[in-house]
Amino acid sequence: xxxxxxxxxxxxxxxxxxxxxxxxxxxxxxxxxxxxxxxxxxxxxxxxxxxxxxxxxxxxxxxxxxxxxxxxxxxxxxxxxxxxxxxxxxxxxxxxxxxxxxxxxxxxxxxxxxxxxxxxxxxxxxxxxxxxxxxxxxxxxxxxxxxxxxx
Numbered sequence: 684x685x686x687x688x689x690x691x692x693x694x695x696x697x698x699x700x701x702x703x704x705x706x707x708x709x710x711x712x713x714x715x716x717x718x719x720x721x722x723x724x725x726x727x728x729x730x731x732x733x734x735x736x737x738x739x740x741x742x743x744x745x746x747x748x749x750x751x752x753x754x755x756x757x758x759x760x761x762x763x764x765x766x767x768x769x770x771x772x773x774x775x776x777x778x779x780x781x782x783x784x785x786x787x788x789x790x791x792x793x794x795x796x797x798x799x800x801x802x803x804x805x806x807x808x809x810x811x812x813x814x815x816x817x818x819x820x821x822x823x824x825x826x827x828x829x830x831x832x833x834x
Contacts, residue, residue: 685833687788688730688751691825694785698778699723699755704771713756721759721771728753732829749829752803755779757819764817768807775821776802789827799826 692710700708707722709715715722730751755775761767779785780800789798803822 685830687827687829688749690788691751691785691827692725692727692753694782694788695725695753695755695779698782698785699725699775702771702774702778704767704774705757713758715758717760721757723758724756726754726756744831746828746830746832749827751825751827753823753825755821755823757821759817760815761817762815764815768817768819772805772819772821779823789825798828799824801825 696708696710699705702723705721705723707715707719709722709724711724711726713724713726715724728751730749732747732749757768757771757775759767759771780802786800789800801824803824805819805821808818808820
């Protein structure tokens with residue numbers, strides 16, 4: 684049984700946990716307290732295929748290309764949280780895009796190695812608590828072959 688989507692999400696948790704500036708990593712949990720920061724949350728995001736536009740008579744269990752858009756949120760408290768969040772953003776992008784295992788998971792899914800990993804951008808959220816609170820949501824896109832027979 685191979686679930687590429689789950690493999691990608693599990694690998695993202697490992698990648699983020701390896702970042703030296705992150706103390707805790709969670710999956711689909713953003714209800715954090717100050718003592719857990721700096722922390723990150725890997726959110727599953729959406730998965731879509733282009734099959735809704737496929738009018739062919741192909742079998743429904745034939746492999747298709749899926750696109751998943753998980754989100755990674757980084758939470759930080761610091762007096763100068765803006766520059767700290769920017770540094771974490773740079774680290775995160777490099778870690779995800781250059782991770783050998785993640786790239787191999789994606790590339791091997793397509794018959795011609797047509798898997799894709801893309802950084803789509805980020806949104807920030809800054810606010811005041813005891814010290815400056817910052818959150819950054821980074822959006823990534825993963826395109827891979829979804830093989831129903833493997834699920």
